[in-house]
Amino acid sequence: MGVSNLGVSMRAQAVIDLDSLRRNVERLRIAAHSSGATPALMGVVKADAYGHGVTHVAPALRRNGMEWLGVALPSEALALRADGDTGRILAWLIVPDDPTTAECIAAKVDMSVAAAWLLDEVAQAAREVGFPARIHVKVDTGLGRGGCSMQEWPLFVEQLRAAVDRDEVEIVGVWSHLVAGEDPHHASAALQRENFASAVRQIRAAGISAPLCHLANSGAVLADPMIATGATGGLVRMGIAMFGVSPGIPLGDPRSLGLEPVMSLRARLALVKSVPAGQGVSYGHRWVAAEATNLGLVPLGYADGIPRSANGAAVWVRGKLRPVVGSIAMDQFVIDLGHDHAEAGDEVIIFGAGSQGEPMAEDWARWSGTIGYEIVTRIGPRVPRVHLESGGSR
Ligand SMILES: Cc1ncc(COP(=O)(O)O)c(C=O)c1O
Structure with a gap:
């Protein structure tokens, strides 16, 4: 069942890389001095x-x-x-x-x-x-x-x-x-x-x-x-x-500023299914499949801090960006996998360091008309934080 680095029973988690935090602090200390x-x-x-x-x-x-x-x-x-x-x-x-x-x-x-x-x-x-x-x-x-x-x-x-x-x-x-x-x-x-x-x-x-x-x-x-x-x-x-989030996009993205995003928000697909052309998706049917496609259900919603206002958002599954389709609901949202194969349990990166091509907090900020600060701060208490530091998790 599915390809994931998350614990088998894990719905979603925010992985917090304390080594990146340490390197960002060092970078800032050098800048300040x-x-x-x-x-x-x-x-x-x-x-x-x-x-x-x-x-x-x-x-x-x-x-x-x-x-x-x-x-x-x-x-x-x-x-x-x-x-x-x-x-x-x-x-x-x-x-x-x-x-x-x-x-x-x-x-x-x-x-x-x-x-x-x-x-x-x-x-x-x-x-x-x-x-x-x-x-x-x-x-x-x-x-x-x-x-x-x-x-x-x-x-x-x-x-x-x-x-x-x-x-x-x-x-x-x-x-x-x-x-x-x-x-x-x-x-x-x-x-x-x-x-x-x-x-x-x-x-x-x-x-x-x-x-x-x-x-x-x-x-x-x-x-x-x-x-x-x-x-x-x-x-x-x-x-x-x-925390490796840009203080302002005109200043530069995290990489150009020498910063490493500390939080990576991940989930596991709760369901994958094929739908025919014409299938409306989520409340109000704001998106309708133009052709037969595969949909994936991501078990995170606005109660977890995913901005319902996001427009044009995408997440990373099996090495590709997958568009978010239909309204983001309280606990879940849907992605369009097209003709690609995926399985329930597969890992979804909602945002992360951007190094593989996955979205970053700054992307979600742009999609929802806000700032990276709000994207990371609003992740809700239902999402466990898993802290990693060299030597293992704490
Ligand atoms: C009074 C005050 N000082 C410093 C900071 C840190 O600012 P920044 O997160 O932009 O580095 C904040 C954050 O909002 C603040 O309210």
């Missing part, structure tokens, strides 16, 4: 390490010398601590009255603070815990999303100074996020760098040391390490490129 600066690296592992399985990815990053881990939520940071991670962690998306603030301070999780109300909450929690909270203060240099506005920054700096004087906070860093890190010539870029420099100057003028300044994401480091690290120096926050 190529300007002569030696910023520390932060591996961004929010959202289950962009869908790659944080419980395996985070220890793999630490084994490979990752100095910092970055997450959005305090709960993600505390989960890392519960898993035994003792290194530096920054969490940056905190809502009012978060019940875990004191726990984060006690667990030496660094927190991003961008508003007076949060500074007050963190200060209050620090008094309860009995030592200063480690914070990175965030300024909005132009993204127009998180961060204290440039207008409010001078007053915020005064409030920070007062909190430092009361020993409530230790200001570890000043940071911001880019509009288009992968494009250093974007219309927003020069102003963001200027604003960032100004925000840091104001912090220093207030006598706050804030040793780590950080602005760059992985796209910024790959696009122009000189600009990315010149403005910031201390730390660069690496997300998508670590």
